[in-house]
Structures are given as structure tokens and as C-alpha cells.
Amino acid sequence: MKPKVFIDGEHGTTGLQIRTRLAGRDDLTVLSVPVERRKDQAARAEFLNAADIAILCLPDDAARESVSLIANDQTRVIDASTAHRVAEGWAYGFPEMDRKQAAAVSAAKRVANPGCWPQGPIAVVRPLISAGLLPADYPITMNGISGYSGGGRAMVEDYVGKGEDAPEFLPYGLTFQHKHVPELKTYAKLQRDPLMQPAVGNFAQGMITVVPLQLATLERVPTGAELHAAIADHYAGIENGFVEVAPFVATERVPDINPEQYNDTNRMKLYVFANDKRAQALLLAVYDNLGKGASGAAVQNMDLMLGL
Template sequence: MVAKVFIDGEAGTTGLQIRERLAGRRDIELLSIPTERRKDIAARAELLNAADVAILCLPDDAAKESVSLITNNTTKVIDASTAHRVAEGWAYGFAEMTRDQAGIIADAKRVCNPGCWPQGPIAMLRPLVEAGLLPADFPITVNGVTGYSGGGRAMIEDYVGKGEDAPEFMPYGLTLKHKHLPEMQKYAELSRVPLFMPAVGNFSQGMLVAVPLQLGILGSVPKATQLHAAIADYYAGLEGSFVEVAPLADLERTGELDPESYNNTNRMRLHVFANDDKAQAILVAVYDNLGKGASGAAVQNLNLMLGVDAATSLAA
């Protein structure tokens, strides 16, 4: 059976990446709206209701509008916007988040694709909270850098246009109201909002996210081996997983912490670095903001919803 898939917002960065990953698939028929009718509500409604799966690559308000245009009980939805990330009735599309999350996604009619920034912290912190090594109210700080493609077409054009004059490193979200904070807190199972400082680097795609931990404030301080084992065991043997855990190593530096390491793949690699004497640790996640952080995750979720191998048309 050939599934009909409509990418609403296919001309944007995420939409183009998804379409590229799905090109040539014989099990999928891509529905497309003519350029001149992309703002025609009737035309969008027709394709949304004709699709087996609609993938929304739109601003939040437009994504909500698209959902409202679906009048049947058959069209499944993957929303890549932030509109439904913490909404009731929507499955969170981070397939490796729990042992049964892939099954939840496979059975869902409404799936919210994760934000690029939250996935790394969730992947590293949730295992530690569930293992009881970190309390839910632990004060969490998240730092990171992403390629400028994460800012969409406007930022891409700005960086490319400036060339060598583009900033090498530009922190943002300085009002501490980043739109990804609600999902980061909810799915990492934290009871307090993390302190989050993202930054854009002068490279196109890829990202690195770091969570420093001052473990000395805990009554019972976990060792490096305990932190690493909890995270490694959490993902061990997880079928169809794209998340891997690097071996625990005492390193001053490593080339593996290159934010561009896994560009054009759906991989995410987690690292634990710690100093037991100082009761400090740093958790690091490396992945592609356009891969596992966006379009790759959407295709992985689509595959689960269609009942095909989760890795179909995804590079590992």
C-alpha cells in the first residue's frame, strides 16, 4: 500500500529536508500544492484531508490552522512547529525517550515533532532523574551551539550574505523565555525550569548541547561511573534507536565534540565527563539540528506511523 503524504510548508528549511529524505520512496506518494496556491486555504484543506499523513512545517499559528482544517478521522499529523509540543492528546516524537515511546508514536494520530534543542538535554537528563541520581528539582543549566540553519530561511540568508563578517558565535534567548523550555522541562521530568543559553555558530548545520552539573549540592553524590551507567543502560538494546552513548573516558579534549560530526545523519551521541573529586560533571550531546533535531526525527516518526522500519531513508 502506498501512503499519501502531504508536507504543508514544503518550501521551508525543514520541509525541503523532509522531502529530500522521502524522494524516491516507492511506499509513499508525495502530495504537493502548486506554488501559487500555497496560501489558498481551500487548496490546503483538500490536500490535508486527502493525505494519510500530513507533516506540518509551519509557524505555530499556521500549524494550528492546518489541524483545524482536517475534517476526517483518518489523516494522521506530524507537527514540526512548537504549537503542540506539550499539548494533551499529542504524542511526543522523540522515539528513544522511553522504552515504549516508539510504540506510542506508531499508534498515535497526532505526533509533535521535538524541538532540536530539547532532545539532547532530555536524552541525558531523563535517565538520571528516573534512576534517582538527580532529583526533579535539581537546578539545571543548558548551554549549546547550533548551525545557523536552525534559524530558518531568514537567518540562513543573513549569515550567507554576511560571509566572513557573520558572527562566529552569537548567544541568543537572553530574555530567558526560549520557546523550547516547556518541552525541555516536561519531558526531562524536571520540576523547575532550566536556565538555558543557546547560541548560533558560523556554520550551516549541526549542534552540540552541554549540561554542566554541580553534584556537590546533593546529599548523595553520584560518581561518574554511576552517571554513565544510568544513561548507557537506558538506551542499551533499544530497538531501532539512533541514540548511542560514548564510552566513559577521562579526556582533556576530544575531536568527537564537533557539532558538525553527525551532519546529514539521524544519529545522536551522548557523552559523560566528570571529576569525582570535585563532584562535577558535564553531559554533552552531539547531533544534527536538521537531522535528529528536525527533519530526520520527522521521517523516523513517519516511518513508525506507517509501520515500516524506523531507519528507512535515514542515514545512521
């Protein structure tokens, strides 16, 4: 019998992307609430409990409610909201994060899908802390730019409505209370809160995250080559991963770095740039905020959990 998958919130941005990614697959059955019952909580409960995997594409409170509606021990959950990212008993759905993470996702009953903003910084910082090249109390800062689809339906409608008049670069989160800070701190292995400064660009999807490092503040200053080797070695040991590390080169610019270059894929590419004389480095990640940062990761986690 084919596994049954129910997307709770299938008409939102992430849910629609997951439906698109699953379209045409003949190795599973996608359940869908009839239109006339879409706002019926009893219908949600019925479909949640009928599914082998429930993927929650909902606001945080609605996601918690959906979990509470599951009354059996068989339905496994992937939550794409922020609600359970650092919750006890939930596996973090970034399979490439560590060598054992894919197995942890595969065995989990409850998986919290990563947020788009923390995933790039986690991908570059965690290997360096694990390798002892950065201390866990290092004051990490990160910035970047994402397509407006990451802001939800209201932001999408605003940007589409304004067209060319929409802001090309709009910083936000300027109170430094970004909802992804706990997630980034936890899974990057940080002991202090990172400073996140995200921005939205006038393009639909795709993103770049950047972590600058002032290495001269460290007792032992690693070289750029050492930073790159630690990150490259980490991902070389991950089987069937979707994260790659660019070669380490000294260059003023890389023309093909583009926030939209991996749109509609589950890929992520990491770069290390450094100036050893100045003891400075830059860690950069490129990926799709709706792919590796949302729906792509959800499908990857689903496949691991179902053994597909």
C-alpha cells in the first residue's frame, strides 16, 4: 500500500510548492480535504489521523493545534512552522547538519522543518565550532537577502501589487527579536544569541545568507584554508546530501553567485572567502528559500521518514 501524505495548509505558499513537488509521483498518495470541508476542524482531524505523514504548512498556533488533533501513534509529522523547531522530542529536519542527522530524521515521529534564514548560517558555522576553529561563545552576526515569498501571503501580494515600485532591498527585523534566533543559536551550537539582520529583495524566491568573521579576536586565528577544509570535510562525509562546497579561491567577485540560482531545487552551495593578512573571512550560502529553506527540505525529510 502506498504511504498516505496529508498537507495541512496545502493552499499556502509552502503547501502549494510541496504539492507541485509531489505532482506526478506514483510512490505515494496525497490526501486533500474537499473544498467544502476546508474550514471544518473535524475534517482536518480526520485527514491528519488517516495520514502516514502529515506536513503542517500553517502558522505556529494552528500547527500546535494540528498536532493536538492527532489521536494515534501512527501518523508522523513534519512541521514547517516555527512552533517546534527547538522543542523537546522533535528532530531538526536539516539532514546534512551532521553525519547522523539523516538517520535521526528517518527514525523520528516528529520532525521540525528548518527555517529558511537559519539554515545557511547553521550550515557554515556548526562545522567550524565542531572542529574547534570557532569558540561556541563567538559573537556571530549574519545578514542576507531573500525573495519576498518568504514573508507570506501579505508580503507577496504587496510586492506583486507594487511591481517595479517595490523596494529592491528592504531590511527588517531591526528590533533584533527575529523568531529564528533560538533555532540558529541551538543548531549552530552557539552559547550567545547571534545578531540577525535579514532583508527582502524585489524577487519572488531564492536567497543568500552571509556570516562575516573578525578572526583577529580569537586566541588562535584560523586561516581561510582551514575554515574551508573544515566545512568541506563535513559535507564530504554526508551521503546523499544536497549541500555542496565551492572551491576555495581568492577572488574579488564570483559572477555566478545569484540568490535565484538554485530556485525550485533542494540544493545549497557554500562559499568561504578570506583575507589571512587582515584575519577576516566571509561565509556565504546560496539556496532557495522555498526549496532547501522550506518545501524542498520538507519533501527530503518526508522521503527519509518513508524510506523512499
